[in-house]
Amino acid sequence: MSTGDIVIAGYSETPVVFRSGRSAYDFAGEALAALIESTGIDKDIVDGMSVTVPLSEASNPFFAVYMADALGISPTWLNYGGIGGCSATGGVARAMSAIRDGYCEVALVLSADAPSTSWRANYGAFRGEFQDPVGVQGPPAMFGLLMNRYAYQYDLKEEALAKIATVQREHALLNDNALEKFKKPMTKEDYLSSRVVADPLRMLDSVMFCDGANAFLVMTQARANQLGLKKTVRPAAYAELTNVNGNQSCPDITETGFARIAPKVFAKAGLKPSDISMFQPYDDFTIAVLMQFEDFGFCKRGEGSDFILANDISYQGNIPLNTGGGQISAGQPGLASGGLNLAEAVRQLFGEGGKRQVRAPKNALVTGIGVIPYGRNWGTSAAMILEA
Amino acid sequence: MNADAKPRTPPKPNVYVNTAPFWEAAQQRRLVIQYCRDAGKFQHYPRPVSIFTGRRNLEWREVSGRGVIYAHTVIRILGPGLEGRLPLPAATVELDEGVRFIANIVETDPARIAIGARVAVAWDPITDDFVYPAFKVVEG
Numbered sequence: 001m002s003t004g005d006i007v008i009a010g011y012s013e014t015p016v017v018f019r020s021g022r023s024a025y026d027f028a029g030e031a032l033a034a035l036i037e038s039t040g041i042d043k044d045i046v047d048g049m050s051v052t053v054p055l056s057e058a059s060n061p062f063f064a065v066y067m068a069d070a071l072g073i074s075p076t077w078l079n080y081g082g083i084g085g086c087s088a089t090g091g092v093a094r095a096m097s098a099i100r101d102g103y104c105e106v107a108l109v110l111s112a113d114a115p116s117t118s119w120r121a122n123y124g125a126f127r128g129e130f131q132d133p134v135g136v137q138g139p140p141a142m143f144g145l146l147m148n149r150y151a152y153q154y155d156l157k158e159e160a161l162a163k164i165a166t167v168q169r170e171h172a173l174l175n176d177n178a179l180e181k182f183k184k185p186m187t188k189e190d191y192l193s194s195r196v197v198a199d200p201l202r203m204l205d206s207v208m209f210c211d212g213a214n215a216f217l218v219m220t221q222a223r224a225n226q227l228g229l230k231k232t233v234r235p236a237a238y239a240e241l242t243n244v245n246g247n248q249s250c251p252d253i254t255e256t257g258f259a260r261i262a263p264k265v266f267a268k269a270g271l272k273p274s275d276i277s278m279f280q281p282y283d284d285f286t287i288a289v290l291m292q293f294e295d296f297g298f299c300k301r302g303e304g305s306d307f308i309l310a311n312d313i314s315y316q317g318n319i320p321l322n323t324g325g326g327q328i329s330a331g332q333p334g335l336a337s338g339g340l341n342l343a344e345a346v347r348q349l350f351g352e353g354g355k356r357q358v359r360a361p362k363n364a365l366v367t368g369i370g371v372i373p374y375g376r377n378w379g380t381s382a383a384m385i386l387e388a
Numbered sequence: 389m390n391a392d393a394k395p396r397t398p399p400k401p402n403v404y405v406n407t408a409p410f411w412e413a414a415q416q417r418r419l420v421i422q423y424c425r426d427a428g429k430f431q432h433y434p435r436p437v438s439i440f441t442g443r444r445n446l447e448w449r450e451v452s453g454r455g456v457i458y459a460h461t462v463i464r465i466l467g468p469g470l471e472g473r474l475p476l477p478a479a480t481v482e483l484d485e486g487v488r489f490i491a492n493i494v495e496t497d498p499a500r501i502a503i504g505a506r507v508a509v510a511w512d513p514i515t516d517d518f519v520y521p522a523f524k525v526v527e528g
Contacts, residue, residue: 124403124404125403125404126404126433126434128399128400128403129399129400129401129403129407129411129433130399130432130433130434130490131433131490132467132468132469133396133399133469133514133520134478134490134491134492135463135467135469135470135473135476135478135492136463136478136490137467137468137470138467140463140465141461141463141478144461144462144463145459145460145461145478145479145480145490146459148459148460148461148503149458149459149480149503152459152503195464196462196464197463197464197465198461198462198463198464198465199460199461199462199464200461201461246439247439247440248439249429249430249431249432249439249486249487249488250458250482250486250487250488253458253459253480374433374490375480375488375489375490
């Protein structure tokens with residue numbers, strides 16, 4: 001790693017809590033205090049900030065500025081990220097650009113949300129006329145439609161989805177930050193008997209909105225050395241795509257943005273799927289995880305079910321999956337969600353995985369998903385490869 | 389419909405773009421869709437520009453209201469306005485004119501709801517004097 005490289009030199013994550021009664025500000029404060037504690041940095045060296053738009057404070061267009069004020073930080077570069085579950089990795093990528101352009105030296109990438117306590121988002125636009133009256137109001141119905149179409153075009157085995165859910169639950173049992181409610185084992189039978197919420201989507205395919213926060217420190221390796229920060233990881237590649245096939249009226253909805261950006265991140269990092277030490281994909285629903293195995297070339301399109309059933313996706317396996325339990329079993333901290341998968345990747349690469357530590361990982365592939373639009377695949381796809 | 393059903397509210401037109409022509413035609417049980425004159429293609433939901441060209445050379449064109457089910461689901465969890473409507477069949481319908489529509493499937497035996505099934509527009513009376521576009525499965 002050259003000293004000019006830009007790295008993540010610290011991270012923190014609060015426990016995920018359901019209906020905490022606390023605000024995004026309070027969770028952000030907890031994350032910042034933990035980050036200062038673990039890195040020993042002086043808060044006042046933070047001169048850049050990327051803040052994720054949270055559902056719980058979305059009615060305030062100045063939330064990022066309010067957050068800077070709440071935390072006593074005076075950034076010379078401030079980004080307010082509105083790409084949902086891509087805002088954390090996207091925030092790191094944008095912070096890297098800002099550092100390269102000299103707008104700041106030490107950036108705090110902060111995501112905090114508390115939608116299970118307070119929901120203040122209103123998507124507006126066409127929804128009141130064309131979507132909400134139909135009852136297709138949230139991600140479950142849209143993912144029900146996506147799963148139904150996927151199962152029509154390809155082979156979808158419920159045992160494969162059950163394996164994703166149960167393995168991630170085993171990982172969550174080893175994660176102190178995971179939602180308390182999910183800290184009980186789940187069997188394949190539990191999954192298969194789980195209530196259907198939007199056919200064929202089950203409750204246990206899905207995330208639950210919770211509260212929580214995470215934070216990352218981005219700077220050059222040289223600055224990290226100067227600050228005595230010994231553990232760093234290097235984002236080797238990042239790519240994102242919003243509104244895949246956005247100029248078509250009838251796109252294949254099983255075609256995700258990941259299929260487009262996967263070749264870019266692998267080429268930039270000089271890696272191939274078999275080189276990946278762990279996969280920390282955005283997991284709002286199990287089908288999204290399955291489709292990402294295909295889109296990133298771990299297997300061919302339509303072979304996701306067989307791939308999952310044939311491989312060991314546990315933290316000790318050949319392709320460890322969402323080693324902290326993912327959002328499905330650790331809980332989804334609102335739109336701070338993308339930072340949950342990212343924090344787990346950084347934690348593992350720092351060798352701080354504890355009971356679920358992946359053996360000698362060289363790298364991690366982390367992804368984000370943002371927004372479920374009208375009759376299309378998901379809105380934003382983002383991917384980052386981190387190297388130890 | 390059961391006893392929990394609450395009166396549904398007609399959507400407010402013209403909130404984000406001018407959609408009044410869509411809703412006015414709907415009340416006459418005619419389905420009109422935004423059409424890009426330059427690209428010669430339809431788009432839905434209504435947009436401020438053509439998604440094909442970025443220009444505003446758009447018009448409303450009546451369509452057949454016929455197509456096929458592209459994907460379908462049954463909504464079984466409550467959301468705003470869904471009281472008394474569950475389980476609620478919904479589908480992505482692909483119209484013969486090459487455009488997709490998210491809609492409820494009404495007046496149809498659930499066993500006949502399948503990808504590729506032929507559908508025709510149906511008009512769901514959500515109040516005494518307002519119909520909302522839905523689809524029903526029809527013979528090929």
